[in-house]
Amino acid sequence: xxxxxxxxxxxxxxxxxxxxxxxxxxxxxxxxxxxxxxxxxxxxxxxxxxxxxxxxxxxxxxxxxxxxxxxxxxxxxxxxxxxxxxxxxxxxxxxxxxxxxxxxxxxxxxxxxxxxxxxxxxxxxxxxxxxxxxxxxxxxxxxxxxxxxxxxxxxxxxxxxxxxxxxxxxxxxxxxxxxxxxxxxxxxxxxxxxxxxxxxxxxxxxxxxxxxxxxxxxxxxxxxxxxxxxxxxxxxxxxxxxxxxxxxxxxxxxxxxxxxxxxxxxxxxxxxx
Numbered sequence: 001x002x003x004x005x006x007x008x009x010x011x012x013x014x015x016x017x018x019x020x021x022x023x024x025x026x027x028x029x030x031x032x033x034x035x036x037x038x039x040x041x042x043x044x045x046x047x048x049x050x051x052x053x054x055x056x057x058x059x060x061x062x063x064x065x066x067x068x069x070x071x072x073x074x075x076x077x078x079x080x081x082x083x084x085x086x087x088x089x090x091x092x093x094x095x096x097x098x099x100x101x102x103x104x105x106x107x108x109x110x111x112x113x114x115x116x117x118x119x120x121x122x123x124x125x126x127x128x129x130x131x132x133x134x135x136x137x138x139x140x141x142x143x144x145x146x147x148x149x150x151x152x153x154x155x156x157x158x159x160x161x162x163x164x165x166x167x168x169x170x171x172x173x174x175x176x177x178x179x180x181x182x183x184x185x186x187x188x189x190x191x192x193x194x195x196x197x198x199x200x201x202x203x204x205x206x207x208x209x210x211x212x213x214x215x216x217x218x219x220x221x222x223x224x225x226x227x228x229x230x231x232x233x234x235x236x237x238x239x240x241x242x243x244x245x246x247x248x249x250x251x252x253x254x255x256x257x258x259x260x261x262x263x264x265x266x267x268x269x270x271x272x273x
Contacts, residue, residue: 083273085148090136091266092256101137102256102265103176103238106130109194112181120258121157124165125250126243129194132253133170133179135238136267141230149270150221155263156211158252163245165253167206169225170237172199195240206239211251216263226269 089097105117110128122132141147152167172191174184184190190199207219229236243250254263 085270085272086145087268087270088141089266089268090138090140092261092264093266094261096266098137098140101140102135102267104132104134104255104265105176105179106132107179107181107194109181112193113183115177115180117176117179118257120255121252122241122255123250123252124160124241124243125248126163126245127248127250129181130243130250131195132241133174133176133195133238134241134265135170135174135236137233138226138229138236138267138269139233141269141271142273143230145230145271145273147223147227147230147269147271150223150226151268152207152219152221153216153266153268154219154253155216155258156214156251157254158250159211159213160243160245160251161212161249162247163243163249164208164210165219165251166208166242166244167219167221167239168200168202168242169204169206169239170195170200173237200240208244230269230271 089095090101092099092102103117104122105115106119106121106123107116108114108123108125108128108130110130116123122134123130124132172184172195174195175186178185178188181194182189184195184199190196192199204225205222206225207221209217209219211217241253253265254260256264258264
């Protein structure tokens with residue numbers, strides 16, 4: 001009797017709920033649960049919809065997922081400092097960083113077979129033509145270094161009255177004790193006598209200065225040319241000094257053999273390792 005009364009009460013609730021908008025599909029009671037529609041999971045008081053069935057007793061909802069903790073990381077990231085630029089000097093002065101790296105000589109059409117590699121002075125003249133050859137070995141600069149600046153310190157022994165001293169990269173190898181106006185080394189001719197084009201490259205001026213007094217001077221050099229020597233040491237043939245005087249003027253600088261070593265040529269190169 002009690003079961004029939006409960007069933008009637010439940011059916012009455014289902015009918016009322018349906019009239020109020022309950023979406024039960026084929027409600028039925030099997031003694032333990034009622035069928036309920038998944039689309040409208042409404043159950044009578046004391047019942048909870050679970051798996052499509054209204055079951056007696058409250059079913060505790062699943063606890064919410066715990067929030068994910070943010071990934072742990074070290075907030076302090078150490079970035080190594082860039083290596084500071086390095087300035088190195090090359091030459092035969094007592095305070096040079098790298099010594100025994102210089103060769104120089106004068107060649108002239110006034111005596112085309114003469115070698116002047118041991119002279120204390122280097123001549124640069126327009127008429128008769130006299131040119132100074134000079135080279136610095138830069139292999140002490142580490143491979144991959146980026147040249148950012150370069151300059152050449154020399155002491156003018158005889159100033160040029162007009163025009164300039166112009167420095168052009170050489171394109172052919174030569175020796176200090178073998179170079180003459182005709183030959184770049186013993187038994188080997190220059191392509192152009194006097195190390196003129198194409199034995200030198202007039203399109204790439206390494207540096208230029210109008211030296212009008214007997215004094216030390218500093219010539220700013222094209223770092224791209226020096227960079228090429230650092231990148232490919234075998235292509236470093238040095239450079240030639242020429243006079244651009246329109247009226248045949250010239251001058252002299254003190255060479256690497258000059259008696260006072262503090263007055264010898266000095267090349268200064270700044271690079272980023």
